[in-house]
Amino acid sequence: MNDVLNALFVLILTLNLFALGNGRILSVIRIVAAQGVLLGILPLLMHEHLTFPEVLSSAAAISLKGIVIPGIMAKALRDAQMKREVEPLVGLLPSTIIGALVTALAFLVFSRVDPASRSDASLIIPTSITTVLAGFILLTTRFKALSQVLGYLVLENGIYIFSLLLVEAIPLVVEMGILLDLLVSVFIVSIITNHINRAFSSLDTRRLASLKE
Amino acid sequence: MAFVLILFPLAMAGLALSIPSNRWRPVLLPMAAAVHAAGTVAVLMRPEWGSTFAWLVLDPVGKVILLTVSVLYFFSSFYAVGYLKYREERSNRFFTACLLAFLGLISLAIWSHDLGLMWVAIEGTTLVTAPLIYFNRSQRSIEATWKYLLVGSVGIALALLGTFFLAYSSLQGGFGATLGFEDLLRNAPGLSKTWLRASFILFLVGYGTKMGLAPMHTWKPDAYGEAPGVVGAIFAGGVTSGAFLALLRIFQICDAAGENPFASRLLVFMGLFTMTVAGVFMASQRDFKRMLAYSSIEHMGILTLGLGIGAPALFGTMLHVLTNGMTKGVLFLSAGNIHRAYASKSIDQVQGALRRVPLSGALFLAGFFAITGSPPFGPFISEFSILNGVFTAGHFAAGALFLVLLLVVFMGMGITVLKVVQGRVPLDVEGSDYHESFLTAAPVLAFMAIVVLLGLYIPAPLQTLLDDAVKFLGNRS
Numbered sequence: 110m111n112d113v114l115n116a117l118f119v120l121i122l123t124l125n126l127f128a129l130g131n132g133r134i135l136s137v138i139r140i141v142a143a144q145g146v147l148l149g150i151l152p153l154l155m156h157e158h159l160t161f162p163e164v165l166s167s168a169a170a171i172s173l174k175g176i177v178i179p180g181i182m183a184k185a186l187r188d189a190q191m192k193r194e195v196e197p198l199v200g201l202l203p204s205t206i207i208g209a210l211v212t213a214l215a216f217l218v219f220s221r222v223d224p225a226s227r228s229d230a231s232l233i234i235p236t237s238i239t240t241v242l243a244g245f246i247l248l249t250t251r252f253k254a255l256s257q258v259l260g261y262l263v264l265e266n267g268i269y270i271f272s273l274l275l276v277e278a279i280p281l282v283v284e285m286g287i288l289l290d291l292l293v294s295v296f297i298v299s300i301i302t303n304h305i306n307r308a309f310s311s312l313d314t315r316r317l318a319s320l321k322e
Numbered sequence: 323m324a325f326v327l328i329l330f331p332l333a334m335a336g337l338a339l340s341i342p343s344n345r346w347r348p349v350l351l352p353m354a355a356a357v358h359a360a361g362t363v364a365v366l367m368r369p370e371w372g373s374t375f376a377w378l379v380l381d382p383v384g385k386v387i388l389l390t391v392s393v394l395y396f397f398s399s400f401y402a403v404g405y406l407k408y409r410e411e412r413s414n415r416f417f418t419a420c421l422l423a424f425l426g427l428i429s430l431a432i433w434s435h436d437l438g439l440m441w442v443a444i445e446g447t448t449l450v451t452a453p454l455i456y457f458n459r460s461q462r463s464i465e466a467t468w469k470y471l472l473v474g475s476v477g478i479a480l481a482l483l484g485t486f487f488l489a490y491s492s493l494q495g496g497f498g499a500t501l502g503f504e505d506l507l508r509n510a511p512g513l514s515k516t517w518l519r520a521s522f523i524l525f526l527v528g529y530g531t532k533m534g535l536a537p538m539h540t541w542k543p544d545a546y547g548e549a550p551g552v553v554g555a556i557f558a559g560g561v562t563s564g565a566f567l568a569l570l571r572i573f574q575i576c577d578a579a580g581e582n583p584f585a586s587r588l589l590v591f592m593g594l595f596t597m598t599v600a601g602v603f604m605a606s607q608r609d610f611k612r613m614l615a616y617s618s619i620e621h622m623g624i625l626t627l628g629l630g631i632g633a634p635a636l637f638g639t640m641l642h643v644l645t646n647g648m649t650k651g652v653l654f655l656s657a658g659n660i661h662r663a664y665a666s667k668s669i670d671q672v673q674g675a676l677r678r679v680p681l682s683g684a685l686f687l688a689g690f691f692a693i694t695g696s697p698p699f700g701p702f703i704s705e706f707s708i709l710n711g712v713f714t715a716g717h718f719a720a721g722a723l724f725l726v727l728l729l730v731v732f733m734g735m736g737i738t739v740l741k742v743v744q745g746r747v748p749l750d751v752e753g754s755d756y757h758e759s760f761l762t763a764a765p766v767l768a769f770m771a772i773v774v775l776l777g778l779y780i781p782a783p784l785q786t787l788l789d790d791a792v793k794f795l796g797n798r799s
Contacts, residue, residue, distance in 0.1 A: 241483065248476065257472060264479055271486045278489040278499035279438055280377075286442030287482070293449050294475055301456070301468055308461045317465040320544040322603060 145174025404761025477531025551658020635711025
């Protein structure tokens with residue numbers, strides 16, 4: 110079981126790098142969706158005896174992160190009629206390299222932190238932190254509004270990975286609340302990006318610069 | 323009682339979505355606010371109604387925040403009805419529903435004793451308040467909404483990571499992972515120190531973004547500048563108080579864990595840094611609504627500083643949550659009236675407000691004196707009490723810097739405010755047909771009355787409430 114889990118974590122880490130290195134927004138949406146599905150599968154593999162709430166939260170995570178949210182994003186992208194990210198602040202290849210370095214660094218640092226009481230948790234913390242940081246890189250180096258939202262989703266995925274350590278601490282209500290908040294935020298953001306596109310004829314956030322000191 | 327305060331506004335929000343009449347829909351706001359205020363008074367008088375579940379408890383600290391939010395919302399809701407009358411051509415369906423949903427969610431955040439649930443509620447308030455900033459449908463308001471959503475969501479996501487770190491520190495301490503506030507408080511001395519510290523930093527950054535602590539404050543001038551005045555009041559007194567409550571929670575856990583020096587140092591530094599940034603940007607501000615945003619940032623800095631000082635300043639800090647909230651009501655609502663009378667926010671056009679809108683102009687001026695800590699207003703008492711605490715605790719350098727920054731802010735804000743209220747009304751705006759109405763003037767007067775009252779005399783029940791909160795925060799009850 111542990112081998113499968115570890116393979117999934119490596120896959121998630123690879124998807125981070127793919128997301129950082131891809132200039133087509135639709136491809137990044139698909140990458141983030143794939144990552145979401147993997148995240149939903151993880152808790153099913155971590156427990157020997159599955160209870161109903163665990164299956165429910167897994168199913169909710171898979172359907173939201175893997176299907177509904179990418180669907181909303183893809184629709185927003187279609188409405189905006191654009192395909193590619195403009196030249197990002199940091200190029201695609203350099204940001205992939207930065208992502209790889211961050212991954213290595215996170216594993217180096219957290220291999221020293223005393224490992225958790227569970228044996229299957231050794232990869233969770235570094236994977237989580239790396240994914241959060243990859244989300245940050247996407248957020249800060251891309252200019253298109255939708256790409257920034259994708260960065261936020263990757264960041265949120267990283268936080269979700271950390272929550273796998275804490276299954277007993279998070280009541281189902283809270284877990285559903287977190288997913289609901291995520292869904293509503295993506296929904297609102299897709300409406301706002303639509304309005305940005307109409308008002309500014311572009312999704313380039315550099316045009317949003319009339320408010321400053 | 324928890325269910326009344328949380329679910330009633332949410333139900334009203336649902337109702338608001340289904341009412342077709344644009345004219346009658348806003349009436350739901352004062353209705354929900356009145357029920358909420360009545361429920362708040364009831365639960366403050368009967369403490370046994372304060373605990374429903376293990377994870378929905380109204381503790382003494384929560385009571386102070388609940389009182390602030392409920393009073394602020396109550397008077398603002400009447401103002402909102404008056405405001406929406408001026409905007410009848412625009413659909414207020416989502417505006418009303420979101421404003422109502424906000425009241426329910428902030429109450430949930432105040433009641434929740436599960437820090438995960440608290441996060442869900444505070445993130446919820448971020449989401450429902452975004453459409454409020456966007457009400458005016460201009461390019462500038464889209465920009466403000468976008469920045470608010472992006473910066474706010476990332477900040478609040480970090481707060482979630484911090485919340486998880488906290489649960490993990492409990493797991494590492496050998497207690498099993500938990501997010502229950504009571505459990506964490508009880509086990510605090512045994513929590514893993516490294517993870518607790520990391521968690522505190524993420525709380526400070528995450529919820530600090532929501533409060534508007536520098537350098538995460540960038541969304542605030544834009545959002546407050548573009549949102550209607552009544553939304554600004556709700557933000558500056560309500561949303562920020564809810565986020566500050568989250569900081570109070572983690573501070574209390576750190577205090578119980580013996581990590582007080584670590585937390586205090588960071589809080590004092592953040593508080594003073596935030597005040598400095600606010601002072602610098604306020605000095606040359608030509609837009610009087612953005613100026614109010616910097617004033618809000620400054621006061622979040624004062625609250626953070628007061629919390630960092632700890633025991634000697636906690637009474638002043640809790641009182642300041644209340645006085646700051648009420649004074650922000652005066653300032654933002656009167657600023658909204660002035661904005662409407664001139665159809666501009668720039669001090670190049672807005673001059674002579676005392677002649678053009680005498681009542682709002684006078685209240686704006688009085689609000690300025692109040693918020694900068696002049697007697698006989700409420701913030702004078704709370705700021706003086708915090709300052710006193712800073713010196714009592716022996717932080718002389720911080721105290722001196724605090725005084726200098728108060729002076730800088732007084733001068734910077736004074737220049738802008740005096741330009742707005744004094745002088746002659748420019749010729750081209752004298753013809754604008756805005757006149758003050760009862761609904762947009764009376765709530766501002768009510769806030770002003772409370773601010774003056776708090777400056778002259780603190781009623782005994784409020785004194786008890788604040789004393790209890792200080793005891794609770796110091797883990798002495």
